Structures are given as C-alpha cells and as structure tokens.
Amino acid sequence: MEWIDAATAAERLGVKPATLYAYVSRGVLQRRHGEDGRRSLFSAEEIERLARRGRPRSQPPELVIESAVTALGVDRPYYRGIDALSLAGTASFETVAEWLWTGDPAVWRPPAEGTGEDRGRARRGGQPAEGTGEDRGRARRGGPPAEGAGEERGGVRRGGRPWRCEPEEGLRAAVTAQRGLPDDLLPLDRLQVITTVLGASDTLRYQLDPESVTATGRRLIAGLVDAPPPLSDPQGDSIAERLWSRLCPHPATPALLTAMEAALVLLADHELAASTLAARVAASAKADPYAVVLTGLGVLGGPLHGGASYGAERLLAEIAEPRHAARAIAERVRRGERIPGFGHSVYKNGDGRGAALLDLVKQAAPGHGRIAAGEAVLAEMRRRRLPDRNIDFALATLSAVSGMVPGAGEAIFAVARVAGWLAHAMEEYERGSLLRLRASYIGPPIA
Numbered sequence: 001m002e003w004i005d006a007a008t009a010a011e012r013l014g015v016k017p018a019t020l021y022a023y024v025s026r027g028v029l030q031r032r033h034g035e036d037g038r039r040s041l042f043s044a045e046e047i048e049r050l051a052r053r054g055r056p057r058s059q060p061p062e063l064v065i066e067s068a069v070t071a072l073g074v075d076r077p078y079y080r081g082i083d084a085l086s087l088a089g090t091a092s093f094e095t096v097a098e099w100l101w102t103g104d105p106a107v108w109r110p111p112a113e114g115t116g117e118d119r120g121r122a123r124r125g126g127q128p129a130e131g132t133g134e135d136r137g138r139a140r141r142g143g144p145p146a147e148g149a150g151e152e153r154g155g156v157r158r159g160g161r162p163w164r165c166e167p168e169e170g171l172r173a174a175v176t177a178q179r180g181l182p183d184d185l186l187p188l189d190r191l192q193v194i195t196t197v198l199g200a201s202d203t204l205r206y207q208l209d210p211e212s213v214t215a216t217g218r219r220l221i222a223g224l225v226d227a228p229p230p231l232s233d234p235q236g237d238s239i240a241e242r243l244w245s246r247l248c249p250h251p252a253t254p255a256l257l258t259a260m261e262a263a264l265v266l267l268a269d270h271e272l273a274a275s276t277l278a279a280r281v282a283a284s285a286k287a288d289p290y291a292v293v294l295t296g297l298g299v300l301g302g303p304l305h306g307g308a309s310y311g312a313e314r315l316l317a318e319i320a321e322p323r324h325a326a327r328a329i330a331e332r333v334r335r336g337e338r339i340p341g342f343g344h345s346v347y348k349n350g351d352g353r354g355a356a357l358l359d360l361v362k363q364a365a366p367g368h369g370r371i372a373a374g375e376a377v378l379a380e381m382r383r384r385r386l387p388d389r390n391i392d393f394a395l396a397t398l399s400a401v402s403g404m405v406p407g408a409g410e411a412i413f414a415v416a417r418v419a420g421w422l423a424h425a426m427e428e429y430e431r432g433s434l435l436r437l438r439a440s441y442i443g444p445p446i447a
Helices: 006-013 017-025 044-053 095-100 116-123 134-139 169-176 187-198 209-227 239-247 256-266 274-285 289-300 308-318 320-333 352-364 369-383 392-402 408-431
Strands: 002-007 030-035 040-043 070-072 077-078
Touching: 002 006, 002 044, 002 239, 006 017, 006 044, 030 239, 040 044, 044 070, 077 095, 077 392, 095 209, 095 239, 095 256, 095 408, 134 352, 169 187, 187 209, 187 408, 209 239, 209 289, 209 408, 239 256, 239 408, 256 352, 256 392, 256 408, 274 289, 274 408, 289 352, 289 369, 308 320, 308 369, 308 392, 320 369, 352 392, 369 392, 392 408
Parallel strands: none
Antiparallel strands: 002 040, 030 040, 070 077
C-alpha cells in the first residue's frame, strides 16, 4: 500500500489541511504516523476513492460526473481499468483509442495466463476481432471491411486498412484550407482549421450514436494527421508515422517512433482535465463531435494545459549547453514565472507519464545534446526543491531530440486527446441531460 503526506492528500481532495484532519476525526479517513513519529500519512488508495466519490455531504457540494472512461491513480491514469503506463511503448494509439471509445473486449483482449503468444498480443496492444466497430465504421464510410482479424502491427491489421479520412473530398478541402495560412503558424492552429473544414464536409456529423461517433473519430484523427503540409515522407500507415511526417523534416528512427506512439497513448485521456470538461459540456448540449473537438482544442492551447509543452520547448531551446540551465531557471524564478513542464495539479509526487516517456526518449537517443540539456534542467529544479517534471517536459524533450517544428508537442497532445474527448462525449450523448454548473455569487447586493 502506498502512503502520501497530508499536503499531497489535501491537494488531491481540494480541501484545506484542517478539513483533512476533520475527516480523520469523523472517521471518513484513516491515518498513520511516519517513522519520525510526527508526519501524518494517508492511504493513497483511500484518498483516491474519496476524491472520485466527492467530499462528504457536510461539505459544500461540488461537481461530480460519473464516468467509466479513465480513473486517475497516484501518478498515472487507467484507461477503463488498464494502466496507461503499461500500454506506453507497446500498444498502438489506434488500439487504445478504440478501447477508450468502446470498452469492447474484442478490441482489447487481456492476455491468458501462461501463454507467450497471448502475452505478446498484450504487448502489441491487443488483437481486434473480425466484425468489430472498426469494420462497421468502414462500412458506414463506404470502405470495405478488413480481410480477417489478422495480427495488429502499428495500429493497422494485416490485410486490413489504416484509418483514412473518407470520403476524400473532405480531406482535399482541408488541405486546400491550409493554403494561404502563414508558414510559421503553429501546428495546433492548423488543427483547428482542419477540424472546422472536416466537420463542414461531413453530412453524417449529427449522427450521435456510439458507432457513428467512433467512425467519426477515426475519420477526424486521420484528417488531422494527413491534411497539414508534409515535411517528410511517412514511413508507414499508422497514425504515429503519418503525424511524424507532418511535424518533423527528418525520418524517424524505430526507437523515436516508439516514443512518439507512447506519447500519443499516454496523452489519449486524463479524466476531467480542463479541455475534457469543456468538451463534455459541449457534448451535453448535443454539439456534434467536430464541435466537441473544437471546444477541446480551444482550451487545450492554454499555457496551463497542453500549451505548457510549447513553453517547455522554448525553455530547452534557450539552453544551448547544460551549464546554461541554472541561469534559465533562475531568471524565470526571479520574474515569478511558472516553470513550464514542471508540477501537476493531481500528481503531487510526480507524473509517471513523464517518467515513462523520458525513459523511452533517452533509450532512443542516448547521449543526445538535448537530453543533456534536459537533465541539467531537472538537476537544477531538484536543487531548488521545485516541483518535479511532468509529461509536458517529456514531450518537449521528444520534440527537441527529434528536431520537430516548434509547437509539435501541442499537436501530439491534441491529436491524442481527440480520442479521450470523444469517449467522454459519447457518455454525455447517452446521459442525455445538460451539464449546468452554478456560480456562487459574490457581487454587489441584488437590488
């Protein structure tokens, strides 16, 4: 069992330390003393259960949305019960997206006990069965079903077809819409334009049943990775390979491509993050899937959310040599600025996603100068006892090591999170009632 300190527990619950100890006195929580006999420690599992259930009734009410998509652990998310870190670097993004959308055992088949073949299948992210939602979605879009289940490789089944934006007229319109935009436009801004055009060209956009939304998700994600101007030739048909060719002028090594796919998997969903909450509100009003994704994209670019990776990219770009890290951090601290890529509102003891992705990047490019710069930043943050790195910093490191264009991290984040937004949207479509938050009025007295 893992134990966390009082400050971490109070932050996770969104309460003051005094309220935390009130919970102990009322029997809501249990605590134990640390080895020094002074620190109070709380069960991380018990805190997570209380956080998901909501505060006890004696506390002011808060918004709690029931969801079967993602649970947040102490340092990582779990996608419909499966540890996201166990999928990183092993499962394809396409398989993880299908799992988030459907929860269908035919999409994700856990390994059987003791069989090497099944363990290998789990490492590849599962083996979709014949006749799954992917085939039905192809039929809806006018494409042929896959030829048998086959073995999955890079999210594409042998004998089947990769995700495509069909009909192609919509993709051509999205490509045309890119012309005339500034050459230095950040990728995230292009994704908003592409989403708008793809939505306008889809006559089935208002079909909100799960099968149709799943098919729309494949079409939209395929369009997001195929419509931007190409910078290099795709090395394959997977979403990760095609997105790489839009963000990097250099071909990917197999190890870097594994890190790229892992980033997409780790970022596919994160419970009720700011952009996901906004997307759910839009879906509760029966906004179509493209409008839901546009809502999420509008929020994600904020510097306290997905835009943090862009800030971390700029931080790394300032550090030409590792010895420059101390000054770069010191100047930001002096200006009272937040250090981008560090700290997390949920993971007070460290973001496991960031650690997992950084490990893959280091394995892919040992000794790379950008990794050395990143290590210097991490050392300086530890020396100052500042918050630990999160996945935004790892994403910026991947972008820097790979030689991607500025803002690439935001684009990877956005494409990945489309999977989660649509999974949450489907829950709201099924729930069928409008999410209506209430304000606590603190203005002038009402006349």
